[in-house]
Amino acid sequence: MTQKTAFIGLGSMGYGMAKSAVRAGHTTYGFDVNPEKTAKFLANGGTAGSLIEVAKTLDAIVISVLNAAQAQDVLFGVNGIVPMMRQGAVVVSCVTVAPDFARAMAEQCQSTGVLYLDAPISGGVKKAAEGNLSIMASGTNEAFAAAEPILNALAATIFNVGDAAGAGSAMKAVNQLLAGVHIAAMAEALTFGMTQGISPDNFVNVISQCAGTSWMLEDRAPHIVAGDYTSQSTVNIWPKDLRIVLEIAKSTNFETPVTSAALQQFLAASESGLGQEDDSAIVKIYARRAGLTLPGEN
């Protein structure tokens, strides 16, 4: 079963997801605030059309924008799309937001008869392009049913983590807590090793086969070995996502000392002008403090 779908937000994740939808045979519109990205998608299998004109014909929209404010604007802003959608169409939100925000969006959609799936993603740029993401989704049975064809095009694994919006975003916050801490710990350990004469290359070869390994270490540490900080997922993602974790934690007086320590390192990286680099560039904060020369540096 193919659907008529629009992807809003064609960043590194959204673009790969939209391409996966095209490959699966869905009629796929793609839009981004950056017109170059929209044009690139059109030239690579996207269907031409104005969002306002096609809105009422869509079965689903998939939003993959940067944050809650952008999601709010896309859905319910001045040119918000939800009021233009038909009853029974579904909003699939892949944006990392607080559970309360996801619940609020779902309620607002419901008031116009539009379904909402709280559907954060995990897996990185490569899996997005392959249609092999993990999706941690929550919502009503109706929302899952309406979104199923497009989810199948995007994901290798779809976790149903609850019957209402909010649970998906909570699971994503848990995942981001770990992923962020693991990137910071990888950077801390890699540079600590360098102070003891262990090369970044040797670090990756050995630790990736020992109990100290993590998904993030195996994915990101090779960027440091290659000295290549071309952004796949930027440093600036992490102050945003870890602050979501800390806000949720604060609301229940939950203490997150390890997460807080990791956040400080991402903030230091962001404040040092590394915000748009690949998140593995957090290692530069450690290296500068310790006077270490990383691969690719002079």
Add this chain to the structure above:
Amino acid sequence: MTQKTAFIGLGSMGYGMAKSAVRAGHTTYGFDVNPEKTAKFLANGGTAGSLIEVAKTLDAIVISVLNAAQAQDVLFGVNGIVPMMRQGAVVVSCVTVAPDFARAMAEQCQSTGVLYLDAPISGGVKKAAEGNLSIMASGTNEAFAAAEPILNALAATIFNVGDAAGAGSAMKAVNQLLAGVHIAAMAEALTFGMTQGISPDNFVNVISQCAGTSWMLEDRAPHIVAGDYTSQSTVNIWPKDLRIVLEIAKSTNFETPVTSAALQQFLAASESGLGQEDDSAIVKIYARRAGLTLPGEN
């Protein structure tokens, strides 16, 4: 080629390693300060004999004691074994120690013609019992050659991380930094998830397949789900190992904010009487603070 070997320290790791040596056909003596452990090993394939009497006939000793002080005592204490060993025999030290300590032991061995391999291990109790450990070893070519038969009985992967003692211990410190942080982060994330309605079971099922996973999460979080804190690797290991990391870091003015945050949680667990429980019991610190009821608790 089979060797005559003695294992000193028959804790959860040492016992499994000694059994792997027996299985590989080596003549294997085993000793522990706890006579019950020594007797258990004798009843399960160990060779009978007093350490002092067999010392000069040994090809290798493998030490797997708790810390540097015990290693020092075993090797060079009042009844230290090294002065009794023949020239060209090898000490394989699997103890987690500071690189400086490993270098000092190697030098002291060298002065009596005994070889020393700085050979910390990774992989946990199960892999120790299977003979499938990872060993991050450093030492002279002679030390590697003398230790090779026994290393092959213990390990699936032997990393040669340097030509002198110290490098192996440095790599182990790097691994422990990550492993300790990952256990603490797992506990923090699991309980954070519980505050948002995510069960520990659901946490493991989803996150182990997402970018937030780690070796430690997949190994330890199931203990929490099962409510089983039977010690495989105790809480008390971590204040010791992470302090080794911090001491090394301090010696080069290297800052380890994420590691320090994790250490505080292990110290809190140890001070709360959880020191002898499985290291996954660090989760109880988070759960108590937040008033959460873990699986298996009333």
